[in-house]
Amino acid sequence: GENVEQHPSTLSVQEGDSAVIKCTYSDSASNYFPWYKQELGKRPQLIIDIRSNVGEKKDQRIAVTLNKTAKHFSLHITETQPEDSAVYFCAAKGTGFQKLVFGTGTRLLVSP
Amino acid sequence: DVKVTQSSRYLVKRTGEKVFLECVQDMDHENMFWYRQDPGLGLRLIYFSYDVKMKEKGDIPEGYSVSREKKERFSLILESASTNQTSMYLCASSLGLAGRGAANEQFFGPGTRLTVL
Numbered sequence: 001g002e003n004v005e006q007h008p009s010t011l012s013v014q015e016g017d018s019a020v021i022k023c024t025y026s027d028s029a030s031n032y033f034p035w036y037k038q039e040l041g042k043r044p045q046l047i048i049d050i051r052s053n054v055g056e057k058k059d060q061r062i063a064v065t066l067n068k069t070a071k072h073f074s075l076h077i078t079e080t081q082p083e084d085s086a087v088y089f090c091a092a093k094g095t096g097f098q099k100l101v102f103g104t105g106t107r108l109l110v111s112p
Numbered sequence: 113d114v115k116v117t118q119s120s121r122y123l124v125k126r127t128g129e130k131v132f133l134e135c136v137q138d139m140d141h142e143n144m145f146w147y148r149q150d151p152g153l154g155l156r157l158i159y160f161s162y163d164v165k166m167k168e169k170g171d172i173p174e175g176y177s178v179s180r181e182k183k184e185r186f187s188l189i190l191e192s193a194s195t196n197q198t199s200m201y202l203c204a205s206s207l208g209l210a211g212r213g214a215a216n217e218q219f220f221g222p223g224t225r226l227t228v229l
Contacts, residue, residue, distance in 0.1 A: 009152070034216070034217065043221060045220070049217070093216060097143075098143050098206050098216055099145075101157070102154045
């Protein structure tokens with residue numbers, strides 16, 4: 001089945017810097033790649049997603065890139081702010097049922 | 113606005129007890145999921161359901177069962193709780209493939225932190 005690896009497990013940046021989180025997946029049939037943000041004590045919430053027919057998607061300070069050949073996708077956050085501090089999870093979905101396989105998470109800390 | 117609720121935020125049970133975790137969604141979603149979240153392991157899928165009375169095993173189903181008698185409700189059952197089932201349990205729901213809009217987005221509940229003594 002699908003396997004998703006996520007790096008790094010922790011990431012510390014200064015406010016205003018950029019942050020990049022990378023994920024790789026194993027199932028070449030996977031066609032949907034969401035990113036979830038989980039603030040401390042709260043539920044995970046979708047922040048951006050990308051489908052396999054698109055190479056890049058951007059939403060204000062957040063962007064996701066997908067390389068289907070290499071089977072990896074990345075989350076890019078520019079001009080980081082303290083409120084970006086959270087745990088970020090990548091995920092991948094294969095064909096068929098709407099089952100997501102999640103990465104192990106990245107704890108992002110943005111220092112003022 | 114999608115709302116997914118879980119019956120308890122915190123639960124303390126004893127080893128060997130039967131435990132029921134309830135999840136309710138109010139957006140007529142076809143798919144419902146149960147995950148457990150552990151530090152360093154991310155979110156791992158226990159079971160999911162794509163229709164009433166239908167269920168599929170996820171990646172870690174051992175020691176758990178589920179029930180979906182109504183579309184809006186998905187229950188997770190620990191038949192005989194053990195200490196290694198101490199965890200945060202998250203329920204989620206999503207529209208089916210035939211749904212409109214962001215058909216694949218999963219909406220999560222607030223979680224139930226279960227401690228088994």
